Amino acid sequence: MNENLKIAVQKKGRLYEGSMSLLKECGIExxxxxxxxxxxxxxxxxxIFFLRxxxxxxxxxxxxxxxxxxxxxxxxxxxKDVISLEKLGFGKCRLSLASPGNSSIxxxxxxxxxxxxxxxxxxLSLFLKEKNIQATIQEISxxxxxxxxxxxxxxxxxxxxxxxxxxxxxxxxxxxVLKSEAxxxxxxxxxxxxxxxxxxxxxxxxxxxxxxxxKYVLLNAPNEKLDDICGLLPGMKSPTILPLAExxxxxxxxxxxxxxxxxxxxxxxxxxxxxxxxxxxEKMIM
Ligand code: ATP
Ligand code: ZN
Numbered sequence: 353m354n355e356n357l358k359i360a361v362q363k364k365g366r367l368y369e370g371s372m373s374l375l376k377e378c379g380i381e382x383x384x385x386x387x388x389x390x391x392x393x394x395x396x397x398x399x400i401f402f403l404r405x406x407x408x409x410x411x412x413x414x415x416x417x418x419x420x421x422x423x424x425x426x427x428x429x430x431x432k433d434v435i436s437l438e439k440l441g442f443g444k445c446r447l448s449l450a451s452p453g454n455s456s457i458x459x460x461x462x463x464x465x466x467x468x469x470x471x472x473x474x475x476l477s478l479f480l481k482e483k484n485i486q487a488t489i490q491e492i493s494x495x496x497x498x499x500x501x502x503x504x505x506x507x508x509x510x511x512x513x514x515x516x517x518x519x520x521x522x523x524x525x526x527x528x529v530l531k532s533e534a535x536x537x538x539x540x541x542x543x544x545x546x547x548x549x550x551x552x553x554x555x556x557x558x559x560x561x562x563x564x565x566x567k568y569v570l571l572n573a574p575n576e577k578l579d580d581i582c583g584l585l586p587g588m589k590s591p592t593i594l595p596l597a598e599x600x601x602x603x604x605x606x607x608x609x610x611x612x613x614x615x616x617x618x619x620x621x622x623x624x625x626x627x628x629x630x631x632x633x634e635k636m637i638m
Pocket of ligand 2 (some may be wrong): 405406
């Protein structure tokens with residue numbers, strides 16, 4: 353194999369750190385910096401292109417890059433012919449409609465006949481159509497949040513994560529139009545050797561993601577409670593049980609999911625578990 357897989361990532365901005373850490377967690381060394389456009393990975397046949405996020409879908413469609421890390425919001429707005437392969441768990445935000453707190457627009461139906469400023473005209477027009485709202489879309493490329501204050505629009509449709517930008521501009525959120533996070537996108541016609549590299553990378557990404565969503569748990573349990581406790585801990589196959597030196601007690605090892613983590617811990621304690629240790633998992637290979 354002589355060809356590198358080419359990946360497009362954001363040059364700088366909100367997706368940069370997440371993209372670089374994910375590659376690192378996949379065991380791929382990238383010595384970036386120096387404002388380079390393109391860098392060769394140290395230990396994986398991967399070439400990294402640093403670009404503006406808005407250009408990534410088009411470059412991937414046109415096979416300038418084979419794959420890319422980019423926000424779902426950008427993928428939806430650019431509407432290029434690419435495949436979205438995997439959500440990446442970073443760059444989480446939402447595209448939302450918002451209006452000035454003191455305006456007469458208090459729900460999306462109040463947007464009829466109004467002007468909305470956005471950098472996402474395609475997504476917004478589809479949303480308005482679906483909701484049967486007739487409004488004018490004013491496309492602007494940045495600082496959307498100031499549009500109502502300067503009289504450019506009555507409302508906005510912009511990206512929100514914490515909501516602090518909306519708050520400091522005295523805007524209140526009306527409705528979420530789209531939820532977004534970074535995704536891995538791919539060109540539709542990868543040659544077989546590149547597809548093979550992509551499959552390897554995807555396998556690593558999935559292992560990293562799975563590990564992040566799970567924790568290793570160790571605890572001590574009275575033997576008469578083992579059945580109840582093991583019932584709470586399905587694990588990858590089933591929990592490991594080892595006898596403790598103290599009679600009548602065992603050590604139980606398993607994996608639990610982040611999503612119902614605290615719930616499970618409470619149940620474990622109720623069932624007599626003691627000395628509960630929770631340990632992060634680095635990679636999880638199924
Ligand atoms: P570029 O110069 O690459 O065009 P940009 O100004 O478009 O940069 P950023 O503000 O860095 O981009 O945002 C990049 C992506 O990060 C967004 O498209 C979105 O997917 C994600 N994101 C996450 N949270 C937010 C947020 N609060 N505001 C804006 N984007 C966010
Ligand atoms: Zn951008």
